[in-house]
Amino acid sequence: MRITRRLVIDIPKHSRLEELDDLMRVFCSSKRHAFKRLLNGEKKGNLIKKVNVTFHLNKRYAEDAVMQAEQIIQSQKELLPYQIENVEAKIEKTDKKIEDYTTGKKRPKKSPLSLVIKGLTSRLNKLNEKRNHFVQCVEKNTIPSVIFGGKKNFYARMKGKISNQEWKDLRSNMLYARGDKAKNGNLNTRIVYEEKENQFYIEIANPLLGDGSTKKAPRLRYKIHIPEKYFEEIVNVVMPDVAGYTPKNKVKYKYKPYSIEIKRKNGCYYIHLTYDKEFRGSEVKGRVPLDAAITSGIDVNIDLVTVCLVNRQGNLLNHKTFYCHEMEYVSSNRRTNIAGELAKEIIDFLLEQNAGAISLEDIKLKQDHDTNKRTNRLLHSFAKNKLQSAIISRGLKNGFKIKKVNPAYTSVIARFKYKDMYGMSTHEAASFVIARRGLGLDEKIPTYLLEYVQRIVKIHVKSALGSMEETEKGTEREKIREKKLQAVLTNIKNFKKNHRWKLWSVIHKTLEYNNQGIKLKEV
Known part of the structure; x- marks a missing residue:
């Protein structure tokens, strides 16, 4: 990674x-x-x-x-x-x-x-x-x-x-130099250590200063500051290893390949050091289910993250909610800090609970923007991506197996099936569904809900279609609505032949669940 x-x-x-x-x-x-x-x-x-x-x-x-x-x-x-x-x-x-x-x-x-x-x-x-x-x-x-x-x-x-x-x-504020394993590291920019001064420097090749008399370009040299929390990690990357000795008994050094991007912003010069790092954890791809004794499901939202722990059979063991209300309104840099701090809390909790795997939603870059600025900010998926990326990065570092699952109907299943069963909030129940999906378990539709769809929802949709037929020729929007209602009836009729998500889709479109129980939606 x-x-x-x-x-x-x-x-x-x-x-x-x-x-x-x-x-x-x-x-x-x-x-x-x-x-x-x-x-x-x-x-x-x-x-x-x-x-x-x-x-x-x-x-x-x-x-x-x-x-x-x-x-x-x-x-x-x-x-x-x-x-x-x-x-x-x-x-x-x-x-x-x-x-x-x-x-x-x-x-x-x-x-x-x-x-x-x-x-x-x-x-x-x-x-x-x-x-x-x-x-x-x-x-x-x-x-x-x-x-x-x-x-x-x-x-x-x-x-x-x-x-x-x-x-x-603003148009000329960056410099990039990539690392190459075949070329013994990064040839144009390199971070070096000066033992006498006990100081790290960055050396940058500058061909513009050369007079053409030699192939090697003159090098610019500047002191750099390395953050304390990454110091040991970065030192291991930039310091060379001894690869052997020359015939004249000189030490041959082997440098790790790392890329450097230097950016100038607000009067400061930042160095973005990029390198490959091996983690103890791994990402599980495809349809392979998680097989840990304790699996955690994580539901990431803009203001809170819910974590649910289940055993191999998909039974609930524990759950917890982590709040991050600041994510709704703070700056991008502060959001990054909050994401890192929250990820540490979550991973520490999972380590305490002896969890071995993490199941998360596979968030797609899709927006549902409106004309309202606050709504746009809350619905924006980049904040959720920051939180999720921080959790994945720290999880891999700590040896967790991580799997991204399809997020389809997790909240709907949580609301109608597990919320009251376990006395959890919708988000906590959604993290439970995510954990079970990571284990490869299917979500059957409860019998009472199936009967409700067959008896009441079917009549409700047919009634809506009948009232549309009585009106005069409608707009394009009404035609689209008619097609959707016909599709709902088809899904109810063929629910045994179709995937279960088809019927969960019907439930999502026609029903709502609140403190008063199940209610019909306007369709």
């Missing part, structure tokens, strides 16, 4: 390292140059040679610049299907809002109705244009426009909120 740790170049804050800045500027220019040429179809091999000569960089820097440009293009292409899906979800939600306001189902609280509809229509047109642009990118095998330096900063420069120099600094 690849790990990234952040170090800092030890200089007075807001001081500028001119030689390093110049190298960053050239490297970023070469990356943008490579990006444009790759989009125009130029071959990678020829481009590396051109970048090498044009920007006076050594071959390795040229390869890294072209590789980074290639990765940007590849990542943008991979994101396109998700972007189209997200935009279409927004279009559907906006379309529904317009219809609700037009038909009188909803009324605006503050603004006039005409103004609200005008605003929503304008939003809908923009979303349609955005979707069409993404679709064209897929059809033409290209990508949306990329702004180096950031879209927000680009518009800030257009409005005169930042100076031209500030904009240029």
Whole structure:
């Protein structure tokens, strides 16, 4: 598993390292140059040679610049299907809002109705244009426009909120050098230890300072600060091992391959050190079930994480809830800290309970954005991903077997089947379902619920369909609703032939469960 740790170049804050800045500027220019040429179809091999000569960089820097440009293009292409899906979800939600306001189902609280509809229509047109642009990118095998330096900063420069120099600094604030096992570590940047001073330094090859008289580029050298909690781990990575001796009895050193990215931000120079780390734990892939004596299921939410422990037979042993309400409103850096602290608490609890495996939901990058800023923030999946990634990383480090399971209907099953049975909250019951799913156990539908669906839900759906047939020709939305209701009836009729999730889907769409018991939803 690849790990990234952040170090800092030890200089007075807001001081500028001119030689390093110049190298960053050239490297970023070469990356943008490579990006444009790759989009125009130029071959990678020829481009590396051109970048090498044009920007006076050594071959390795040229390869890294072209590789980074290639990765940007590849990542943008991979994101396109998700972007189209997200935009279409927004279009559907906006379309529904317009219809609700037009038909009188909803009324605006503050603004006039005409103004609200005008605003929503304008939003809908923009979303349609955005979707069409993404679709064209897929059809033409290209990508949306990329702004180096950031879209927000680009518009800030257009409005005169930042100076031209500030904009240029934002576009030339990084340097990357990859490690290579075949080349004995990282040739362009290396972290070294000075025994006399008891100090670590970073050495950076700078071809721009060379006069061409030698193949080796002059090296920049700066003191660095290593965080205390990662000190031992990082020292083991950067310090070389003795590989043998030369015929002249000189020591031959073997360096571990690690990649370094240097970024300048808010007057500080940060070093992102990335390397491979072997863990005692492992991830279980495919349909292979977990086989630990005690398995934990973890349900991750924006404000709390619930943990449930089960035995091999899927019986409940213990459960606990960990709260993290700050995740709803704090900054990104603070969220990262909270995620790490919470992951430590959870793993310590699992170690105390002698758990051997962890089952989590396989969270997908899918958003359900609305026009409400607070709702968007709460529904955003990146915070959940931070929590889950922190739990997985610490779990692997401590020797747990980890399996990601399909999250389909975990909350529905929890609500209708296990919530009252064990006297748990919905989230705690959901973590119980996740643990059982990690063990490969199936969730049968309770008899009373099956009878309720057959007797009451079936009649309820048929009644809704009958009332639709009596009305005049409906809108497109009503036609879609009619198809969905027909599908519900088909799933009820063929529930023995279909997968159980089909009927759980029917229950999710037609029923709700609260303190008063089971109630029918409006369908």
